[in-house]
Amino acid sequence: MIDIKLIRENPELVRENIRKKFQEAKLPLVDRALELDRLNRAAINEASELRARRNQLSKQIGALMGQAKKDPAKAGEAEALKAQVKADGERLAQLEELEGKYDGELRAVMMRIPQIIDPSVPIGPDDSCNVEVQRFGEPKVPDFPIPYHTQIMESLNGIDLDGARRVAGNGFYYLMGDVARLHEAVLAYARDFMIGKGFTYVIPPFMMHGAIVEGVMSQSDMDAMMYKIEGEDLYLIGTSEHSMIGRYIDQIIPEASLPHTLTSYSPCFRKEKGAHGLEERGVYRIHQFEKQEMIVMCKPEDSMTWYERMWNYSVELFRSMDIPVRQLECCSGDLADLKVKSCDIEAWSPRQEKYFEVCSCSNLGDAQARRLKIRIRGEDGKMTLAHTLNNTVVAPPRMLIALLENNLCADGSVRIPEPLRPYMGGKERLVPAK
RNA sequence: GCGGAAGUACCCAAGUGGCCGAAGGGGCUCCCCUGCUAAGGGAGUAGACGUCUAAACCGCGUGCGAGGGUUCAAAUCCCUCCUUCCGCGCCA
Secondary structure: OOOHHHHHHOHHHHHHHHHHOOOHHHHHHHHHHHHHHHHHHHHHHHHHHHHHHHHHHHHHHHHHHHHHOOOOHHHHHHHHHHHHHHHHHHHHHHHHHHHHHHHHHHHHHHHHOOOOOOOOOOOOOOHHHOEEEEEEOOOOOOOOOOOOHHHHHHHOOOEEHHHHHHHOOOOOOEEOHHHHHHHHHHHHHHHHHHHHOOOEEEOOOOEEOHHHHHHHOOHHHHHHHOEEOOOOOOEEOOOHHHHHHHOOOOOEEEHHHOOEEEEEEEEEEOOOOOOOOHHHOOOOOOOEEEEEEEEEEEOHHHHHHHHHHHHHHHHHHHHHOOOOEEEEEOOHHHOOOOOOEEEEEEEEEOOOOEEEEEEEEEEOOOHHHHHHOOEEEOOOOOEEEOEEEEEEEEOHHHHHHHHHHHHEOOOOOEEOOHHHHHHHOOOOEEOOOO
16 A cells, blocks of 8 residues: 555656556556545545534534523523534535545545555566576486375375365365474474574464454455354464464554564465466365464664565575575566565475475565554654565475475485484484385 | 552542633643752642644644443543453463
């Protein structure tokens, strides 16, 4: 969400930004916003004047009522004033309705106008124009065939998808034995990795109220992703970012306490509406998974530095587990409307001989903060909107695919990367059953 | 989940329809006096949001847990909800 003042002062810049994102259909929204803003302010001004008059007259009525006890003639004057205020009341009620209407419509329009993207974002209409910036580690293809990840897991007696389907349907899994343990090892290692970077470990609520959901995501995302608890004003979180950022709603943060650098663990629940491709079977795209996340809330001038740092943490983490990765910069047309800049960290899949997404790092600028009213009180008392960023540390079911594929040996065993071994009881290798 | 009590500014707290955007105390800021591990006196102390403005000040509006309602007028009366505390129940 951008500042309405920016549209008032520089609508052309906002239009240009929309064109850069190849969303021409949204261009009329700019004029619509200007129109609604004008109408809204006119209504506010007229209503304010009426309220001011009501307050004044009501005071006079009070005084007259007091005098009327001694001088009955004053009662008539009071009645006359009452009638006038009552008459104003009807117009005021109309205006209040208009205020609500314009304000609501304006907000809806503003929600659809995209955040101004960073000048460094590559321009392109869709994900085919995303830019590979840099590779880390050698993408190797071994001379033996790499099976689909579920087969590797099955060979280790580590997964039961059939059972999960009976119990919860498609999109769920039972992880078992060493694979389940490896899943937890990855999470625990990633958690400690981030703690080592100075982040504060947080376990947030896994459910949240509707009002928070509306603050942290768009209506369309909500429909496509969120599970609602029947009969309660509660939704299951789709990522801990939701409850982590929601925590700051309507809050004023003292500048001295910034930056807030947090790493949160949570299960994530997603409907994942829409068609899923052949390569998204198994544990790639599922209704429930677990994730370690990083969240940073900082001063505006610091957000780009944090952005760079954050995606680099992901690279460092994956490299420490011997997984080759690359940084893929998101182009303008593929960038979500709330984001100023974002990139994916993709892990190498020796089976597909291509990279696939394992982390997504985003700088939201002040977009989220404006929606949620997250402000910073400066040392000088001035208020500014905070900048928010988030990045995946690791989402183990999916990253397990990369881990298993990249560490598979010709004999079918899986080498456990060094840093994970302490979390696996010292085990160095997973060996297939039989 | 049931019963009881409560939610007012940084904190405590008074306030049952107009004279209340809110007494009093504490804290904090500034000033004066005194002079040394202290004490006394005075002044100031909603923050926020919206609007107005080139911007700031001022003004106006909103604001007493939240949202509705009654009324010319609501901290105050009515309804719904939320939160906290105490007791009981249930549960890891």
